[in-house]
Amino acid sequence: MAEHNLKASHMAIVLGIGLGVVLLIVISLLLTIVVNRRDRQALLRSRKTPDERLRKLDDVAPTRTLEVWFTSTKGKMNLSDAVDSQFVCVVCLEQVNRTEEIRELRCLHVFHRECLEKWFLGDHFNCPLCHRAYFEADIPPRHDHIWMV
Numbered sequence: 001m002a003e004h005n006l007k008a009s010h011m012a013i014v015l016g017i018g019l020g021v022v023l024l025i026v027i028s029l030l031l032t033i034v035v036n037r038r039d040r041q042a043l044l045r046s047r048k049t050p051d052e053r054l055r056k057l058d059d060v061a062p063t064r065t066l067e068v069w070f071t072s073t074k075g076k077m078n079l080s081d082a083v084d085s086q087f088v089c090v091v092c093l094e095q096v097n098r099t100e101e102i103r104e105l106r107c108l109h110v111f112h113r114e115c116l117e118k119w120f121l122g123d124h125f126n127c128p129l130c131h132r133a134y135f136e137a138d139i140p141p142r143h144d145h146i147w148m149v
């Protein structure tokens, strides 16, 4: 009878260890899943919404109509009226009309507002035409080869 009890308690210990190991594996799996999910959420949260990012673009390339831009720039750049009707947006290769909204970069290149926004939201931080960065060195260039062109 004593031997039987000993066997039973021995089995209980083995069973207990087995259950403990299984429990540990399950817990560590759950922890991994939870940590992964939290990482992904943090990543999503750190990624700014398009609106927030466009506000940053507003600082360097404010939206104006071509007409307003041209009136204020013509004097500065000594452009003749003939140039007025010849602005082409290199993103879509369409002509920019006087009443359309444009964004002008620091390099004085002009693009359709929507075209530059699309370009910018695609993680391009330099001018589509001359590849000059919009911002002062706070965003490192993603494509190094661009600078070798």
Ligand SMILES: [Zn+2]
Residues within 6 Å of the ligand: 089, 090, 091, 092, 093, 094, 111, 112, 115
């Ligand atoms: Zn365009």
Ligand SMILES: [Zn+2]
Residues within 6 Å of the ligand: 105, 107, 108, 109, 127, 128, 129, 130, 131, 132
């Ligand atoms: Zn440019």
